[in-house]
Amino acid sequence: MPELPEVEVVRRGVSDHAVGRTVASVEVLHPRAVRRQAGGAPELGARLAGRTLVAARRRGKFLWVDLDDGTALLAHLGMSGQLLVQPADRPDEKHLRVRLRFRDDGSELRFVDQRTFGGLTAVDTVESDGERVPLPVGHIGRDPLDPAFDLEAAVGAYRRRRTELKRALLDQTLVSGIGNIYADESLWRARLHSLRPTARLTRPDVRNVLTAAHEVMTESLAQGGTSFDALYVDVHGDSGYFARALAVYGREDEPCPRCGTAIRRTAFMNRSSFWCPTCQKVPRAAREQKGSS
DNA sequence: CCATTATCCTGTTAGC
C-alpha cells in the first residue's frame, strides 16, 4: 500500500507533469472516490473547472495541489489509491474512479483505487502552524521529513498523552506519516515495545523512536525512488522494495536481524504488530494483564 | 475533552 515514500514519489510526479496545467473537466466514475465533498461529484467538478494547478504539496500521507484561486485539490491514496498521468487514449484502468482532463488536451490525471479507501476533494485552505493547508489537513501534525518538523515539541506531545506508544505513533495529529509498517520498524530500531505507556517514557526514548521513524522513511524513500516511475506506480512493485528493507514487519517466525530471536506477531487494533521478544521487552503492566486474562 | 473502537472496501490467500 502507498506509504509516505510512495506518496512523495506521486507528489513529484504530479509536480512534474500536472502543475501549470488548467483543468478542463472532471469525470467521476465512482461516487465514493469523492471524499466528504458537500455537493458531491458535481461540486468537485464545478470547483476544479477552469482552475490552474499551482503547486503539489504533501503532509504525511495527505497530498494536495494548490489551485490558482486559493483553494486546493486534496487527495488521499488510502490503501490502494494511485494518481496516474496517462495518455488520453490509454484504456481506462479497471478501478478508475476519477478523471481530470486538461485544456491543453494532453495527458489526463487519473485517480485509480481498488478498495476505495482513498479519494479526492476540492476544499478551502486554512492556516496551520504558519502554513496554508487544506481544511481537512489543519489538525494533522508535520511528518518527520518536513524541514519544519519540531522533534522536541513532538517528544513533549507524546509524553503528555495517556496511551500506549504504538497508538501514539499511529496518531496523525501528533506526528503524521507513520503507518502500521513504519511504527513496527521504528519500535524495533528503538528497542521499545508497542505497549509501553507514553507517559512513562523518557525523553530520550521518544527521541529515539521518532529519529528511527525519520531514518526508516528516508531509507524507504531512497529505495522507492528507484522502484517507482513517476508516471506509473505499480501496485505489484510494493513487495519488491519493502521486502528487503523491513526488519520485522511481515516476518513472523523469522530471526531478528539483530539478535536472532524469532519475530513474534500479535493482534493489535484489528491488525498486526511484529516485534522481537528479546530486543523489545513487554512492559510489566501488559505482561500482568496477559497473565490474568 | 480525551481515548478507544467500529466502519468503510475488495483482491488475495489460507484452510476445510
Added chain:
DNA sequence: TGCTAACAGGATAATG
C-alpha cells in the same frame, strides 16, 4: 476443486 473466512489498513464518526 470449490467454497468460506481471514487479512490487509488510514482516517474518521461514533461511542465510552
